[in-house]
Amino acid sequence: MDHATSKDVTKKILDRKIIDLSHTLSADFPTLELPPEFSQAWAFKQEVISHYDDRGPAWYWNNFSCSEHTGTHFDAPIHWVTGRDYPNNTVETIDPQNFIASAAVIDASAEVAANEDWLLTVEYLQYWEARHGKIEPGSWVLLRTDWNKRIDNPAAFANLKEDGAHTPGPTQDAVEWLINERNVLGFGVETINTDAGQSFAWPLPYPCHTLMHGANKYGLQCLTNLDLLPPQGALIIAAPLKIKNGSGSPLRVLALIP
Amino acid sequence: MDHATSKDVTKKILDRKIIDLSHTLSADFPTLELPPEFSQAWAFKQEVISHYDDRGPAWYWNNFSCSEHTGTHFDAPIHWVTGRDYPNNTVETIDPQNFIASAAVIDASAEVAANEDWLLTVEYLQYWEARHGKIEPGSWVLLRTDWNKRIDNPAAFANLKEDGAHTPGPTQDAVEWLINERNVLGFGVETINTDAGQSFAWPLPYPCHTLMHGANKYGLQCLTNLDLLPPQGALIIAAPLKIKNGSGSPLRVLALIP
Numbered sequence: 326m327d328h329a330t331s332k333d334v335t336k337k338i339l340d341r342k343i344i345d346l347s348h349t350l351s352a353d354f355p356t357l358e359l360p361p362e363f364s365q366a367w368a369f370k371q372e373v374i375s376h377y378d379d380r381g382p383a384w385y386w387n388n389f390s391c392s393e394h395t396g397t398h399f400d401a402p403i404h405w406v407t408g409r410d411y412p413n414n415t416v417e418t419i420d421p422q423n424f425i426a427s428a429a430v431i432d433a434s435a436e437v438a439a440n441e442d443w444l445l446t447v448e449y450l451q452y453w454e455a456r457h458g459k460i461e462p463g464s465w466v467l468l469r470t471d472w473n474k475r476i477d478n479p480a481a482f483a484n485l486k487e488d489g490a491h492t493p494g495p496t497q498d499a500v501e502w503l504i505n506e507r508n509v510l511g512f513g514v515e516t517i518n519t520d521a522g523q524s525f526a527w528p529l530p531y532p533c534h535t536l537m538h539g540a541n542k543y544g545l546q547c548l549t550n551l552d553l554l555p556p557q558g559a560l561i562i563a564a565p566l567k568i569k570n571g572s573g574s575p576l577r578v579l580a581l582i583p
Numbered sequence: 584m585d586h587a588t589s590k591d592v593t594k595k596i597l598d599r600k601i602i603d604l605s606h607t608l609s610a611d612f613p614t615l616e617l618p619p620e621f622s623q624a625w626a627f628k629q630e631v632i633s634h635y636d637d638r639g640p641a642w643y644w645n646n647f648s649c650s651e652h653t654g655t656h657f658d659a660p661i662h663w664v665t666g667r668d669y670p671n672n673t674v675e676t677i678d679p680q681n682f683i684a685s686a687a688v689i690d691a692s693a694e695v696a697a698n699e700d701w702l703l704t705v706e707y708l709q710y711w712e713a714r715h716g717k718i719e720p721g722s723w724v725l726l727r728t729d730w731n732k733r734i735d736n737p738a739a740f741a742n743l744k745e746d747g748a749h750t751p752g753p754t755q756d757a758v759e760w761l762i763n764e765r766n767v768l769g770f771g772v773e774t775i776n777t778d779a780g781q782s783f784a785w786p787l788p789y790p791c792h793t794l795m796h797g798a799n800k801y802g803l804q805c806l807t808n809l810d811l812l813p814p815q816g817a818l819i820i821a822a823p824l825k826i827k828n829g830s831g832s833p834l835r836v837l838a839l840i841p
């Protein structure tokens with residue numbers, strides 16, 4: 326590519342519209358609740374270091390704490406036992422070339438409005454491809470459910486009932502198809518879990534965590550604004566913090582729109 | 584732009600080489616030390632939630648804590664009292680369109696090897712422009728000093744002596760020129776401070792913090808791998824965490840190379 330063309334591409338990148346797919350990180354953000362016998366992740370907490378005061382006259386800044394899986398966040402293969410032995414399976418070591426990728430955005434908002442436990446099937450994915458084109462290898466598959474619109478009601482966002490969480494997700498077959506037939510980069514959702522809330526009780530529990538990470542693939546959780554993306558053509562920038570041995574990380578996820 | 588052209592640009596973006604400008608976040612990473620009368624920022628700390636064990640049989644993850652200015656990080660205008668009244672002056676509210684921008688990379692590694700207190704002047708910037716072309720409005724100015732190569736020796740990285748830190752930075756005139764004559768997006772460095780270590784004692788202390796944030800501009804600190812970037816033509820992706828009222832944030836900084 327000669328210099329003029331390269332400059333031209335740079336201009337076109339800078340001209341693309343950027344959509345922010347990240348929620349605000351605050352103490353109000355709902356955290357995943359696991360059964361009480363398991364250790365829990367920290368919610369987000371902030372404390373002021375100084376605020377233009379005796380503690381620092383000209384500057385304002387905060388300390389903060391959270392978990393690697395708090396807020397809008399990235400799941401690395403090492404997060405799951407099935408992904409533990411891959412080289413470069415942490416947010417520290419994943420090849421950064423993976424942090425920019427295309428996305429296929431599957432709109433199941435109408436289905437999920439009618440059924441909180443709605444499951445993404447192979448059939449649904451094939452019907453989507455018939456309308457929007459094939460899911461490209463190495464691309465994110467992002468499931469739009471409009472779940473993000475529940476964010477101001479943390480109870481509705483977690484949607485915990487006596488028998489566990491009721492949130493949508495992919496079937497085991499759909500996960501296997503995305504891995505084996507489409508070789509995707511990973512799977513992203515608006516909910517707090519890439520797996521359906523009730524999947525803990527399936528023959529293979531948590532198939533998306535188990536199989537995606539078992540195939541060295543990634544997850545994105547608590548995304549927002551997927552309703553602003555085209556079905557195909559968006560570029561996703563999802564670059565987690567370079568946390569030493571990190572299993573994941575809160576991050577800013579951006580989409581570039583043609 | 585018709586669909587074919589847009590697809591073509593997308594391919595060209597995905598073909599670009601990505602350079603990671605971020606250090607690993609770990610407990611070993613040196614933190615800024617302010618005079619003892621001021622409150623200090625937390626270093627990075629990590630604690631395991633579960634590691635494929637009783638605490639979580641199939642999953643590994645950590646909690647962590649740090650400050651908004653720990654590790655490779657972004658400074659927002661609200662970080663400094665001079666930037667406190669701008670709208671959208673926090674990492675939560677800055678327009679994400681600013682998170683992708685071109686960079687001018689100023690190589691002062693030879694000068695800094697000879698003099699730890701070396702200062703970037705207007706004259707030096709003008710000489711750089713004569714060789715590499717004008718600094719574009721809205722672009723990052725990144726100062727390469729090879730300071731990142733000290734990272735395995737935290738004492739040499741902080742370089743604190745009896746009279747304070749000895750690290751390079753811009754003169755007040757250079758900061759004013761970058762703001763008023765070039766309208767840059769912000770200023771980024773490999774050191775722990777966008778300002779020279781000795782600038783606390785200048786007539787206008789901390790001119791880069793004071794004037795850049797006072798002009799609603801940004802900072803990047805503790806960058807690495809600037810030696811892998813061309814003087815002009817790199818695109819910088821620097822998208823901080825969307826921390827509520829955040830004055831800054833650790834982040835993954837990426838460069839796209841033509």
Ligand SMILES: Nc1ccccc1C(=O)C(=O)O
Binds near residue numbers: 519546
């Ligand atoms: N489903 C889970 C079970 C155990 C640990 C974490 C998760 C997550 O969803 C996560 O990655 O945030």
Ligand SMILES: Nc1ccccc1C(=O)C(=O)O
Binds near residue numbers: 384662775776789804
């Ligand atoms: N120079 C400073 C003085 C006070 C507070 C923070 C700083 C930083 O450099 C920072 O932004 O990391």
